[in-house]
Amino acid sequence: ATGAHVPALVIGTGYGGSVAALRLAQAGVDVHMIEMGMAWDTPGADGKIFCNTLSPDHRSYWLRTRTKAPLNYFLGYPIDKDISRYTGVLDAEEFSGITVYQGRGVGGGSLVNGGMAVTPKRENFAAILPSVNPDEMYDVYYPRANAGLGVGTVDPAWFDSTACYQYARVGRKHAQRSGFPFVFVPDVYDWDYMKQEAAGTVTKSALDGEILYGNNHGKKSLQKTYIAQAKATGKVTVSALHKVTSVAPTAGGGYTVVIEQIDTSGATTATKTVTADKVFFAAGSVGTSKLLVKLKATGVLPDLNDEIGKGWGDNGNVMCGRANHLWDPTGKLQSTIPCGGIDNWAAGGAFAEVAPLPTGIETYASFYLSITNNPHRAQFSWNAATGTVDLNWQTSWKQPAIDMAKTIFDKINAKEGTIYRTDLFGVYKIWGDHLTYHPLGGAVLNKATDNYGRLAGYPGLYVIDGSLIPGNTTVNPFVTITALAERNIEKIIATDL
Numbered sequence: 001a002t003g004a005h006v007p008a009l010v011i012g013t014g015y016g017g018s019v020a021a022l023r024l025a026q027a028g029v030d031v032h033m034i035e036m037g038m039a040w041d042t043p044g045a046d047g048k049i050f051c052n053t054l055s056p057d058h059r060s061y062w063l064r065t066r067t068k069a070p071l072n073y074f075l076g077y078p079i080d081k082d083i084s085r086y087t088g089v090l091d092a093e094e095f096s097g098i099t100v101y102q103g104r105g106v107g108g109g110s111l112v113n114g115g116m117a118v119t120p121k122r123e124n125f126a127a128i129l130p131s132v133n134p135d136e137m138y139d140v141y142y143p144r145a146n147a148g149l150g151v152g153t154v155d156p157a158w159f160d161s162t163a164c165y166q167y168a169r170v171g172r173k174h175a176q177r178s179g180f181p182f183v184f185v186p187d188v189y190d191w192d193y194m195k196q197e198a199a200g201t202v203t204k205s206a207l208d209g210e211i212l213y214g215n216n217h218g219k220k221s222l223q224k225t226y227i228a229q230a231k232a233t234g235k236v237t238v239s240a241l242h243k244v245t246s247v248a249p250t251a252g253g254g255y256t257v258v259i260e261q262i263d264t265s266g267a268t269t270a271t272k273t274v275t276a277d278k279v280f281f282a283a284g285s286v287g288t289s290k291l292l293v294k295l296k297a298t299g300v301l302p303d304l305n306d307e308i309g310k311g312w313g314d315n316g317n318v319m320c321g322r323a324n325h326l327w328d329p330t331g332k333l334q335s336t337i338p339c340g341g342i343d344n345w346a347a348g349g350a351f352a353e354v355a356p357l358p359t360g361i362e363t364y365a366s367f368y369l370s371i372t373n374n375p376h377r378a379q380f381s382w383n384a385a386t387g388t389v390d391l392n393w394q395t396s397w398k399q400p401a402i403d404m405a406k407t408i409f410d411k412i413n414a415k416e417g418t419i420y421r422t423d424l425f426g427v428y429k430i431w432g433d434h435l436t437y438h439p440l441g442g443a444v445l446n447k448a449t450d451n452y453g454r455l456a457g458y459p460g461l462y463v464i465d466g467s468l469i470p471g472n473t474t475v476n477p478f479v480t481i482t483a484l485a486e487r488n489i490e491k492i493i494a495t496d497l
């Protein structure tokens, strides 16, 4: 309620925010989490909390009247459709040169993502977070994050026999025939549950096309792990459909936080002001960057340093499909949860997830999300004329990512005598180069903050999400975001409380 005082306020309920809330609560601190998206704890009229990827309804997108599917064409035809405007779970946020997909709701990106839980190779860590001691990360914080998230790996014997991973076995075969290492990728999906889905003994989720707009079963989102544990302490409250718009220093110490309550049409229904001793920015790379850039430029937090908004990258994301021969089908039943990747990072700067195309029909397509070592970095800046935060990424900056992905797929196509699909992202368009799932940076560790996420210039303000990471993690990012949050909050609890 307006006028309330909280010891610790956390903006956002994704990976960074959930780690902060749990560990602060365990240290005896009362925590209030503020989340602009919905709670996602109540079934709709169809008895389900989340809608299906193949039949998106109002629950799918954040405040849109038409879907904006990442794979927006099939067989050359556009697949997007009209929906009613609602505070849906997936935000396709458009900047001038890139669409940034993000989860909205209690659990952040964990509600919509593929659950791929990858710890980067240790030899790559110095390039990811150069100011962090790798020994402490690999000995303590990566293991702690993997345990907290409930990470597991597919049973290799089941993988070899189940129909729902035929697409991944085709991906493995093609990778290996071209001399690329195929690696199993861990995931937070409950693998025993998936086996039961395949056996027909439980309600299907991963085997029923659920993923992009939420999984109703099987996936261990943050609501089931960190946030459940945090709530169980009795010291954490969560306010959904509440959006933080300002954080300003209060005379005499602490911060005044302005919060807008919204309804499911996105309209503001109330504006509340609370005070907090400590504020943790965990609104995600884009959300945190937008807030900090605005607050610095408008004179609310003028002493933030000039690194705010800088160092943003797309984790080198680029997508493509390959057309297989008719004798090499990928299967009409495809688990939405990817479990393998092609590692050509050292030689070609690309790590490609073998991704599903869960259409329910045989597509003869192999589909891939590549994470590449694209060197481009963009910057957020305040646009006073429009009152918005812009990002100066350019579509052409994806070219290095395409070139790196081609080190894998040109070779596979040559070996297999196959070609790229041209019908998945438009008419005669090969590369999905208009988007990212993995925004990183904007308040980079040891630049915009100190080496533990303390914002320069403002004691008691912290950044604890993907905006700390300077643009690339060489693999999918959420394990690294979680592990870094575990490291930083331990230090903050030990020294700042």
Ligand code: FDA
Pocket (backbone or CB within 6 Å): 011, 012, 013, 014, 015, 016, 017, 034, 035, 036, 037, 101, 102, 103, 104, 105, 106, 107, 108, 109, 110, 112, 113, 114, 115, 116, 117, 118, 212, 242, 243, 244, 245, 282, 283, 284, 285, 287, 288, 291, 437, 438, 439, 464, 465, 466, 467, 476, 477, 478, 479, 481
């Ligand atoms: P995150 O984005 O999770 O959370 C931020 C939260 O803050 C959101 O809930 C948001 O609504 C809220 N918020 C923002 N502004 C606010 C404000 N002003 N007030 C209140 N609340 C606010 N990664 C991976 O490792 N493996 C994978 O398989 C995938 N797959 C994948 C698929 C798709 C479709 C997407 C969109 C993303 C992925 N990712 C992924 C990426 C992963 O989900 C992402 O890196 C993390 O969720 C980022 O965690 P953060 O804690 O930084 O923020």
